[in-house]
Amino acid sequence: MTASGSEVKGKCLCGAVKFEAHVKSQDIGACHCEMCRRWSSGPFLCVECAEPPQIEGVEDLSVYQSSDWGERCFCSKCGSTLFWRTRDGSHFMASAGALENSEGLRMTHEIFVDEKPDYYDFANETKKMTGAEVFAAFSSGADNN
């Protein structure tokens, strides 16, 4: 429980899946990796949860294992992108687009910038990391994508 964290609420487009989460901070990260872009039709903008969110309508939450260590969760009724999480539960990222209230949130970092296509750029001042830098930073247990 960090001082800068707070409680957030979110939901999918159709409302079948709702969640409440304690986020680590107000910082939004963007992932430009090919998998995130294929999954959400753009960079995945997300906020890190301090612990797994409380999910209502979990029977409508589908989980797709996209790598040896990552899983993607989405509404099986409307297809909304909701969470990316590590399979071991150590990291849980909630889609910024699913949040009810964006007040106070700010985009502070971008990852997998080496996989970003040329057709867009964010103007935000952010810390940028390549995929290799991300894997180095999270090298415990994350040895491939």
Ligand SMILES: [Zn+2]
């Ligand atoms: Zn839905």
Ligand SMILES: [Zn+2]
């Ligand atoms: Zn990604």
